[in-house]
Amino acid sequence: VCRRIDEGPAGTSILDRIYEGANVYYNYTGEAKCFELDDDPHGLDGWNWQACTEMVMPMSCSKESSMFPPYEYNYSSFEEDCFKNFGVKPRPKWITTEFGGRNIHIALKNFGSNIIFSNGLLDPWSGGSVLQNISESIVSLVTEEGAHHIDLRASTENDPDWLVEQRAIEIKLIQGWISDYHQSYKAVFDM
Structure with a gap:
């Protein structure tokens, strides 16, 4: 947001710069001709x-x-x-x-599975997240470039390589978990 505001061309009015910053949030696809502040698509x-x-x-x-x-x-x-x-x-x-908020790592290790913590270090919330893998099925994907839930947004042709790669890793992990589930489910009926 700040980059869009700060890096406007010379002579750009303050209002135009603020509009560019708001566009990051309200028009991140670049397809909206205008946006309603009360109509939150997020x-x-x-x-x-x-x-x-x-x-x-x-x-x-x-x-x-x-x-x-x-x-x-x-x-x-x-x-x-x-x-x-x-x-x-x-x-x-x-x-x-x-x-069990006292030690989230212990709680997750004992009771969790099949979780991806996707962390972009540009996201101020990342400091409160899990930044290291806890187990084979509780995985932390950390990128310096990422921002808040950017990997969950629709892909575009302008996505950087690191984001394309991260989404591929996430898909591979989830497909593996689903495959493991179906294999264990099938084993019950094969008996």
């Missing part, structure tokens, strides 16, 4: 639901540390919004209670 209502019911993540920012307007997190306000929008009360400790 499913953020689903994210808000998840934030209210499973993953309460207090966030705030200041003008010294962010390009965004200052914001102080207020749990009571968050709780009211969740109830107003979804009719639910947040469960701030649910994720750690359900999945």
Whole structure:
């Protein structure tokens, strides 16, 4: 986003630069002629639901540390919004209670399988992710160039080689897991 804003041609107005930055988010395919800010194609209502019911993540920012307007997190306000929008009360400790948030590596090793953690180090969320393989079926794919869920977006002819390769690895892993499942399922009926 910042690159699109900062690297506009000389003489580009501030408004045009901001538009270019917003295009990264609202028009990442480059096909939209215009976009509605209230019509979110990325499913953020689903994210808000998840934030209210499973993953309460207090966030705030200041003008010294962010390009965004200052914001102080207020749990009571968050709780009211969740109830107003979804009719639910947040469960701030649910994720750690359900999945054992003290040591995610041990919890995953003991109870998880067939998980790909795809991490682009340009994504600020990557610092809270799993950055090393935990087992043969709990795999971390890390790339310096990647951003938030870029590998889940539709492929285009402009995709860089590293992204094409990462998607191929993900497909191969998932196909292997499906094949293993079918082999074990078949073995039960061959008896």
